[in-house]
Amino acid sequence: MRSLFLLLVFALLTSGPALAHRVNIFAYVEGNEIVAECSYSKSKRVRHGTIEVRDAVTGQTLLQGTTDEEGLFRFPVPDQARKTGADLRILLQAGEGHQNEWIVEAAEFMEGSAPKTPAPNQEKATAAVAPGSPSDATSNAQGLSRADVEEVVSALLDAKLAPIKRSLLEQSQAGPGLREIIGGIGWIFGLVGIAAYFKSRPRV
Amino acid sequence: MPRRTTRREGRKVHISEGVLSPAILGLGAVLTVGGTALGLRRLDYDRLMTVAILAAAFFVGSLIHIPIGPSSAHLILNGLLGAILGWAAFPAILVALMLQSVLFQYGGFTVLGVNAFNMAFPAVLCFLLLRPLLSRPGRIRTVAAFCCGALSVTGAGLLTALSLAQTDEGFLQAAQLLFLAHVPVMIVEGIVTTLAVSFLARVRPELLHFASSFEGGSRA
Numbered sequence: 001m002r003s004l005f006l007l008l009v010f011a012l013l014t015s016g017p018a019l020a021h022r023v024n025i026f027a028y029v030e031g032n033e034i035v036a037e038c039s040y041s042k043s044k045r046v047r048h049g050t051i052e053v054r055d056a057v058t059g060q061t062l063l064q065g066t067t068d069e070e071g072l073f074r075f076p077v078p079d080q081a082r083k084t085g086a087d088l089r090i091l092l093q094a095g096e097g098h099q100n101e102w103i104v105e106a107a108e109f110m111e112g113s114a115p116k117t118p119a120p121n122q123e124k125a126t127a128a129v130a131p132g133s134p135s136d137a138t139s140n141a142q143g144l145s146r147a148d149v150e151e152v153v154s155a156l157l158d159a160k161l162a163p164i165k166r167s168l169l170e171q172s173q174a175g176p177g178l179r180e181i182i183g184g185i186g187w188i189f190g191l192v193g194i195a196a197y198f199k200s201r202p203r204v
Numbered sequence: 205m206p207r208r209t210t211r212r213e214g215r216k217v218h219i220s221e222g223v224l225s226p227a228i229l230g231l232g233a234v235l236t237v238g239g240t241a242l243g244l245r246r247l248d249y250d251r252l253m254t255v256a257i258l259a260a261a262f263f264v265g266s267l268i269h270i271p272i273g274p275s276s277a278h279l280i281l282n283g284l285l286g287a288i289l290g291w292a293a294f295p296a297i298l299v300a301l302m303l304q305s306v307l308f309q310y311g312g313f314t315v316l317g318v319n320a321f322n323m324a325f326p327a328v329l330c331f332l333l334l335r336p337l338l339s340r341p342g343r344i345r346t347v348a349a350f351c352c353g354a355l356s357v358t359g360a361g362l363l364t365a366l367s368l369a370q371t372d373e374g375f376l377q378a379a380q381l382l383f384l385a386h387v388p389v390m391i392v393e394g395i396v397t398t399l400a401v402s403f404l405a406r407v408r409p410e411l412l413h414f415a416s417s418f419e420g421g422s423r424a
Contacts (some may be wrong), residue, residue: 023220093372098220176267180307185260187303192256199249 023049025092025102026169029077029109030158036102037169038071038092045071049094053078056087056103067092077109085110217280217364217382218266218304218319221312225370232318232367236298239324243294251292254411258285259296263303266310270388277385283356284397286327287338287349288404288412293331297324318367326359327352338401338412345405346398353397354390361386 023046027036038046049067053075054060062078081088088104224232247255265281285293298320304310311319330352331338337348365379404411 099223100220101222176308181264181267184263184300184303184307188259188263188299189256191299192252192259196249196252199247199252201249 023092023094023098023100024169025090025100026165027090027102027104028162028165029104030162031155033074033076034088034090034104034109036067036073036075036090036092037166038067038073038094040094045069046092046094047071049092052091052093054089054091055081055084056089057084058086059089062088081106082110217322217360218301218311219315219322219364219367221314223371224315224318224367228367228370229314229318232315232321234317235325236294236317236320239291239294239321239328240298243289243291243296246291247295251289251411255289255292255296258289258293259300261285262297263300266304270392277389279389279393279396280323280357280360281393281396282323282327282360283330283353283393284400286324286329286331286356287334287352287397287401290331290335291328293327294320294324297327322363322367323360326363327356329359330356341405346402349398349401350394352394352401354394357386357390357393358383 023038023040025036025038027034029035036051038049038051040046046067047069049071051065051067051073053062053064055062062080063075065073065075067073078088080086085106087106088109089101090104091099091101093099262281262285265279268279270277270279282293282297285296289296298316301311301316301320301323302313305312305316334348334352337344338352339345340348361382362379365375365382368378369375371378401412
């Protein structure tokens with residue numbers, strides 16, 4: 001009997017911090033796409049979770065899909081959102097009452113208006129004037145419009161920042177640690193201590 | 205375990221924020237407040253420490269995962285609390301769930317009432333039904349304690365599925381998934397409850413509510 005209790009305690013100690021069961025969603029803009037990463041914890045991805053992308057202002061559903069085996073869901077920035085400049089609310093439903101959401105602010109995808117991969121040198125020669133910006137004449141003299149530079153820089157930044165975003169994501173998803181567990185137990189005994197104080201009969 | 209495992213996340217009985225309708229949230233909160241009030245009134249001074257220890261066990265219990273094939277589920281331990289605490293399981297579970305939601309981000313504050321009721325009520329029900337058997341020595345107690353542990357988990361899964369009945373998933377699908385995932389948990393919890401109850405009956409029989417039953421409340 002005692003060994004069974006020891007076993008229980010052992011199981012308790014070994015299986016502690018690595019687990020979590022809230023569901024996380026984290027989305028970021030990569031070029032012209034938005035990538036949503038869905039996971040329960042660092043190692044457990046949400047496979048085949050339902051994703052709904054909504055207009056954060058009107059609540060209208062723009063597109064739907066499911067996550068892949070890696071818990072990823074990629075979609076191009078919806079044209080409508082680009083037009084209206086509305087934030088995107090990405091809703092994840094993982095089943096059995098697990099859901100979470102993430103809002104991609106319009107500012108994140110409005111800057112990079114065209115799909116580009118980091119390849120700066122090719123852009124110079126064409127110097128295609130961006131629609132609706134005829135006032136770029138001065139910078140066109142150098143064969144490099146302001147829009148082109150912005151595009152290239154933002155594509156590069158996206159690529160370089162991706163690992164940082166990922167590590168931020170992983171940090172925010174760390175399961176409960178020893179500190180939380182011990183703290184919680186302390187709280188319970190503290191509360192009961194208060195209850196004991198109020199329930200105690202005055203000794204005369 | 206490889207970093208990107210193929211395990212699917214277990215079916216849980218903690219419902220997240222924003223899934224349920226306000227009506228169900230309100231109902232859960234009201235029922236939990238009622239159960240907690242009843243539990244606090246039945247709670248006497250001498251049993252406070254037992255409540256604390258079991259609340260702590262419940263608090264940590266949901267971190268213990270049982271691998272089930274490709275999936276996993278965690279212990280709930282509500283049957284254990286019910287068997288030993290009776291109605292006092294309500295405040296114990298409420299406090300433990302509140303701390304879980306604050307510290308672990310399990311469930312959430314608005315669903316606290318529903319979650320607490322889903323886990324505490326089946327435990328109390330099992331306790332009320334099985335109390336006559338639990339107080340008998342020998343094999344009957346063993347069986348009763350096992351049933352108390354196992355059925356409380358079943359009840360919790362059933363109530364969770366019932367709470368989810370209004371959502372897209374529907375009652376039947378949620379109930380099926382929750383039930384299948386919790387069969388091993390039921391067995392483990394039955395064993396844990398049996399061990400704990402028979403251990404306490406031998407070592408500290410005065411801790412068992414049913415051994416000195418019906419006097420609670422007189423001292424509170």
